[in-house]
Amino acid sequence: MEKRYKIGEFGKLVGLTTPTLRYYESEGLIVSQRDDNGNRYYTDQDVKWLGFLLHLKGTGMSLNDIKRYVQLRAQGDGTIPQRRDLLERVREDSLVEIREREANLKVLNHKIDWYAGKLDKTIDENEDFETYLKRFQ
């Protein structure tokens, strides 16, 4: 038979709190079934979906876009092109963000190096960071 996970157990499995899971359900990101006591339960299918959802979320995709994705999925295989397009847009945004972060991180690294140079006096006392930065442009 299929394994049924109660919300607490499921939460531990996927790394979310029970209020968060109920919140996700209220937002239409996940669904649950009910047992004879009216309590939610989840199956391995739900574990898989939530796993993927967290990957989507981890790329920076908003809950709102994830919801749109869920709605398309519910409409069957005919919406595969739209889902692919949606994910391609998310990929582009995510790539842009990663590249921006990397660029900003580069400047931060130079600042850390600049502090090191100031501390061990390998950078002239009078050279300010902006001048120092220009060396790398």
Next chain:
Amino acid sequence: MEKRYKIGEFGKLVGLTTPTLRYYESEGLIVSQRDDNGNRYYTDQDVKWLGFLLHLKGTGMSLNDIKRYVQLRAQGDGTIPQRRDLLERVREDSLVEIREREANLKVLNHKIDWYAGKLDKTIDENEDFETYLKRFQ
């Protein structure tokens, strides 16, 4: 003489709205001087600082941590080690985040490929995404 920028001009220069600049000032992230009419003005020094602030922010550093940095800077060169430590922590966090994003993006890319395979029938109809993903592990 040094150029004085009024808040609107300064905002355009650095790409922030005037309410945001006032908000940053109220949060202790930037300072401004006042002219004879009591209006704020900024100098090229402020342009430089805001430029660097935006790089810090762009790494994911919170306004609160930027404020701590500002406070350390105000205490003079003696706090250079603390500032460097703070920035090193920010760098570490930022690197971790970038790597996580990249990992999640990888899964997203596989999903897009999987959709392509479904659409052009190079992936078997019955193979689900989780099984497909295992090919790359």
Next chain:
DNA sequence: TTAACACTTAAAGTCCACTTTAAGGCAAGC
């Protein structure tokens, strides 16, 4: 049998980073 613990709902609260609103002051140009 009673305490502990899991579950239920709806609604309000939180945090961050702004943005918007409201009400007004001052200077330049027509």
Next chain:
DNA sequence: GCTTGCCTTAAAGTGGACTTTAAGTGTTAA
């Protein structure tokens, strides 16, 4: 002189993603 457009302040509102609170029901273990 009046309109336009900049500036001022304080306070309230917004959006996203939860988290917390309140009030209650049901199951399990000692």
